[in-house]
Amino acid sequence: MSPSESEGAPRFAVVGNPENRRVALFTAAVRAAGLPAPRVVPWTEVLRAGGAEFAPGETVRLDSPGENAEADLLLRGVDDPTRVEGSARWYTRFLTAVGGLRGGVRLDDPADLAVLFDKRRCHAVLEAAGVPVPSSPTSGPAAAAVGGWDDVRRLMREHRMPRLFVKLAHGSSASGVLAVESGGRGRVRATTSVERAEDGRLYNSLRIRRYEDERDIAAVVDTLAPDGLHMERWVPKASQHGRAADLRVLVVAGRATHAVVRTSTAPLTNLHLGGARGDLDAARRAVEAAGGRWSDVLGVCERAAACFPRTLCVGVDLLPAVGWRRFAVGEVNAFGDLLPRLTGLPGSGAEGLDTY
Structure with missing residues (x-):
């Protein structure tokens, strides 16, 4: 996948899913600036080859590998894109692929991405910099690992957190997020988009649901835990x-x-x-x-x-x-710029421009 280094080589390249609207929006923005369309390097090719090469003059943008079933299979190793499990495998394989990108001028730093896609590390970096964040017992590499619902319950008691969010450490788009509330007499409720099937598998749903039986909540959390969990106080x-x-x-x-x-x-x-x-x-x-x-x-x-x-x-x-x-x-x-039909803030220098 070596790029052409001829005089007509494009100035921009984007690693993304060619059929995805993110790539289409970026391509439109580049063309609107009077530049040649960016060279599109598919995530599926990068993942299979273990990387890609870029010319010295190419400015390289990474876009989300999401919304592509084949890329998702290569990253998470699950046969259904709606499944929740596999985010730890996604994280490892994604960073490996990013580490195999060679050459060009990068708009996304691999070391930054390693932190941005780990909520525990990201929380610790923000807190150390004095950025206000919700309190968390799982922040940073020295924090205790959460092995399942019993650990969540224990940390809730120890840190006096009757209301909290439990998140997949490497999740995105609210996948695997539970808003947990506890009350008197041991009552507990979790609000989430996670749907638990009869066979115990977890699926992302577009419908928010509530679990009020602690056994169901424990089953969901215990299934998520091997992928790594992060806990934050509910603000x-x-x-x-x-x-x-x-x-x-x-x-x-x-x-x-x-x-x-x-x-x-x-x-x-x-x-x-x-x-x-x-x-x-x-x-x-x-x-x-x-x-x-x-x-x-x-x-x-x-x-x-x-x-x-x-x-x-x-x-x-x-x-x-x-x-x-x-x-x-x-x-x-890291991929938080998909905000269609949104134009820039007054005084930002992006007035009248979309996010791309």
Whole structure:
């Protein structure tokens, strides 16, 4: 897969899934800038070959390998893309493939990606940099491993966390995330998009469901645990029109350029799980009414992105606490720029431009 080094070689290359909308949007952006279309290097070829080569003059963008059944099989080793299991294998194989990319000018740093795709490591890096994050007993490499539901229950007691999120350490798009609440008399409830089949296999669903039998919750967590788990205190979120709200903020080259409010009646605000876009102007007004400055809110996201200085673009999930006075970073996403029909923030330098 050596690129041509002739005079007509493209300036941009993208490692992605050729049929995917992410690649189409990036290609359109490059062409709109008056440049030749980028060379597309399929993830399936990279994964089979163990890498790819790029010419010295090529600027190389990595895009998500998701939404492609063949790439998913090569990464996770499961025959159904809707299955939840296999994220630890995905992480190892993804980093191996990234490590096999040679040449070119990279927009995504392999060392940064290794942290961004491990929620435990990412949380520790953010916390060490003074970025506000929810408290976590699983942050960093020295934290105790979570072997299953018994460990989750123990850590909930030891850290006085009656409400928390349990996440796959290497998951994305809310896959394997449980919002867990415990109450009196040992009652416990988990809200999640994970569907457990009769044979015990776990599947991603577009429908949010609640498990209220602790045996069912334990079975889900015990199945997820071999892939690695991360736990975070549940931050009660601010709301818009009675719906929980958070923000996805895109930071490019150190500057917050785009932002969207996500709202939901459920703890998971992901748009593909029934969340809806909220009112960004209303969020800004709420911050100012609470005595804050919108620039400081965006500044939290820029500080989070600064922890990954060799990666051009990240999407920061920002959690506003009730009252819009305090904020914490929930996650930082390496492939967090898929925000269709969203144009740049005023004063960002990206006014009128989409995220690509």
